[in-house]
Amino acid sequence: MPDWSFRGGANRYDTMGEVVSGSHGTSVTSGLTNVKGSWTEIVASTPFMACCFTILFSGVTAGDFLFDIGFGANPNEVAFVSNLHHSDRQSGQGPTSVYWFPIPIPAGTRVTVRSQCQSGGSKVGYVTIILCEAQFVREPALSRATVYGAATGDSGLVGLDPGGTADTKNSYSEIVASTTYPIRELYIVLGNQANTARTDCNWLIDISVGASLSEQIVIPDVYVSCNAVGDLVLPEVIGPIPVNIPAGSRLAARCACSIIDATDRLVDVGIIGVD
Amino acid sequence: MGWDLLSALFDCCRRKKRMWRVFYDDTTGRAVSMGSVWVDQLPPGIAFKEYGAPADLSAQMWNEATRDFIARPPKVLVDRLQEILTNPAYPDFQTLWAALNATRRQQLTNALARLLGKARYRSAGGSLTIEE
Numbered sequence A: 001m002p003d004w005s006f007r008g009g010a011n012r013y014d015t016m017g018e019v020v021s022g023s024h025g026t027s028v029t030s031g032l033t034n035v036k037g038s039w040t041e042i043v044a045s046t047p048f049m050a051c052c053f054t055i056l057f058s059g060v061t062a063g064d065f066l067f068d069i070g071f072g073a074n075p076n077e078v079a080f081v082s083n084l085h086h087s088d089r090q091s092g093q094g095p096t097s098v099y100w101f102p103i104p105i106p107a108g109t110r111v112t113v114r115s116q117c118q119s120g121g122s123k124v125g126y127v128t129i130i131l132c133e134a135q136f137v138r139e140p141a142l143s144r145a146t147v148y149g150a151a152t153g154d155s156g157l158v159g160l161d162p163g164g165t166a167d168t169k170n171s172y173s174e175i176v177a178s179t180t181y182p183i184r185e186l187y188i189v190l191g192n193q194a195n196t197a198r199t200d201c202n203w204l205i206d207i208s209v210g211a212s213l214s215e216q217i218v219i220p221d222v223y224v225s226c227n228a229v230g231d232l233v234l235p236e237v238i239g240p241i242p243v244n245i246p247a248g249s250r251l252a253a254r255c256a257c258s259i260i261d262a263t264d265r266l267v268d269v270g271i272i273g274v275d
Numbered sequence B: 001m002g003w004d005l006l007s008a009l010f011d012c013c014r015r016k017k018r019m020w021r022v023f024y025d026d027t028t029g030r031a032v033s034m035g036s037v038w039v040d041q042l043p044p045g046i047a048f049k050e051y052g053a054p055a056d057l058s059a060q061m062w063n064e065a066t067r068d069f070i071a072r073p074p075k076v077l078v079d080r081l082q083e084i085l086t087n088p089a090y091p092d093f094q095t096l097w098a099a100l101n102a103t104r105r106q107q108l109t110n111a112l113a114r115l116l117g118k119a120r121y122r123s124a125g126g127s128l129t130i131e132e
Helices: B002-016 B089-096 B104-118
Strands: A009-016 A026-029 A038-041 A050-059 A064-073 A080-088 A096-099 A112-117 A124-134 A145-148 A158-160 A171-175 A185-192 A201-209 A216-225 A237-245 A251-257 A267-274 B021-025 B031-035 B046-053 B060-063 B067-072 B077-079 B122-123
Touching: A009 B060, A026 A038, A026 A112, A026 A185, A038 A124, A050 A080, A050 A112, A064 A124, A080 A096, A080 A185, A080 A267, A080 B021, A112 A124, A158 A251, A171 A267, A185 A216, A201 A267, A216 A237, A237 A267, A251 A267, B046 B122, B067 B104, B104 B122
Parallel strands: A171 B031
Antiparallel strands: A009 A124, A026 A124, A038 A112, A050 A096, A050 A124, A064 A080, A064 A112, A145 A267, A158 A267, A171 A251, A185 A237, A185 A267, A201 A216, A201 A251, B021 B031, B021 B046, B060 B067, B077 B122
16 A cells, blocks of 8 residues: 655655755855855756755854755845845854755756855855755645844844843843734744854743733744853754744744853844745 | 924934833842833832943953953963962972073973963963863
8 A cells, every 4th residue: 555645755855955065055154244145056057846945054164054054046136035044153163054845846946045154255165955856735824034133244143141140030032023925833943153162052032922021932842052162052943833823923032041241141042934 | 283293202312212121120229121112100219320332341341349341450361380480389390490590491381382382371260271
């Protein structure tokens, strides 16, 4: 009896942008400091209809990156999602940020990426994209990803300060005053604030919806950590998490930290909403 | 004229909503929430301070005593190469160092600096030992 589930993929996957010599992704070079560079082609034409895709980004050099995914022919690329964040370890090539989007990409699509970096101009990142083919009709497809909280001035996100008392939730920081679109799947993105030497510590982060003084916690106590060797807040991306947040909502976050060092207790947070 | 008045009031409210406020506990001064959208009625015991733009929390921090932002103290980095010269856990290295002349000390410093790379500097809250 064949096993044809309505869930799951078609067992057909392909990775775009891999570079065999060096075992890495396609090299994408940023523009001037905190300025997006030019679009770099990852794939000229996707080979099949993908029901979802995963993008992997790693910085070859240290720093905070923001990168865009674009669709379309040269020179008419359109940013499909802007300002995805990646922090790389201050000594150079480090872990890869992994973003999985439950968003279809039609066959024959040209996919490009461009980036900016906080630590200087012409910084290189490696990018690959994994495509997954759909099997049968899936649940209603999502079609849009929106990043909230990106700070293009320093290629970072919204700063959270847990305050001077360890292990105590501090003030909410506003991620966005009003979401542009509803959110059906939510990602929490963590940034390193380009901290060159971190102290071992942990955070518990609340993600909330609502105006100041009436925030309602949606996702409580998200656990992230860092150590003094890696100097990176990890994980960098959490999600997707199914939610149902209307458009026009204020998103905020607060956190507690195990240390009180005035710099090392800080962490950047952003939200990606997919609908 | 009625429509102009309503439009002006709307614009006024909208402009007010674009300001950025820090809400804090009026007793302790502890910040509770920061942002540009807030409730109409403040809970008892909550006060606020209004600013034209969000504070850069990487450079500023809320001070409970003054109920305002102050400059965040600069990050203190400790040089492990200097620290090992005075840390009582490394008497053998200090004995070795004492026996070197200035030229050899500089050579050793240069070599260790290259070897350590980024790990030469640690956060003030970290440890001298480079841990895995």
